[in-house]
Amino acid sequence: MTIKEILENYKTIAVVGLSSSPWRASLGVSKYMKASGYRIIPVNPNEQEVLGEKSYPTLDDVPDPIEIVNVFRRSEFVPEVVEAAIRRQAKVIWMQESVIHEGALNAPAQQVWK
Numbered sequence: 001m002t003i004k005e006i007l008e009n010y011k012t013i014a015v016v017g018l019s020s021s022p023w024r025a026s027l028g029v030s031k032y033m034k035a036s037g038y039r040i041i042p043v044n045p046n047e048q049e050v051l052g053e054k055s056y057p058t059l060d061d062v063p064d065p066i067e068i069v070n071v072f073r074r075s076e077f078v079p080e081v082v083e084a085a086i087r088r089q090a091k092v093i094w095m096q097e098s099v100i101h102e103g104a105l106n107a108p109a110q111q112v113w114k
Contacts, residue, residue: 006092010067011038014059014090016081017072018042020050025096026072027051041066059084068092 001009013033018026018040027050034040034051041062042055049055056062059069059081069085071078071094078095085093 006068010091012041012064012066013038013068013070013094014041014043014062014066014088015070015072016043016059018044018047018050018055019072020047024072029070029072059088059090062088066090068094070094070096072096 013030015026015030018030021027030040030042030051040051040053041064042050042053043057043059043062044050044055045057047055059066066085066088067090069081069088069090069092071081073081082093
């Protein structure tokens with residue numbers, strides 16, 4: 001599946017590490033995606049609400065189905081995020097540029113997108 005097909009077919013994105021800080025890339029990217037019609041689910045234990053959406057402490061706490069997991073965490077936190085995404089049956093794991101974890105690339109999810 002191409003990136004274009006992923007973005008056409010999946011509209012619910014859990015953003016792990018989404019911050020309300022205007023200086024964080026996670027906010028700018030998520031704001032753009034939301035304005036483009038995607039549902040954004042913030043996942044950050046330090047936030048109550050971001051972009052008008054309730055924030056959840058972990059992926060496991062999100063009550064709704066998740067299609068894409070967008071990871072804005074340091075590389076050392078990737079394995080636990082990938083494991084949670086797999087438990088939640090996410091279709092795609094999207095790691096931001098420079099967020100790399102070789103072990104996560106072998107995850108049995110449908111797509112790992114970086």
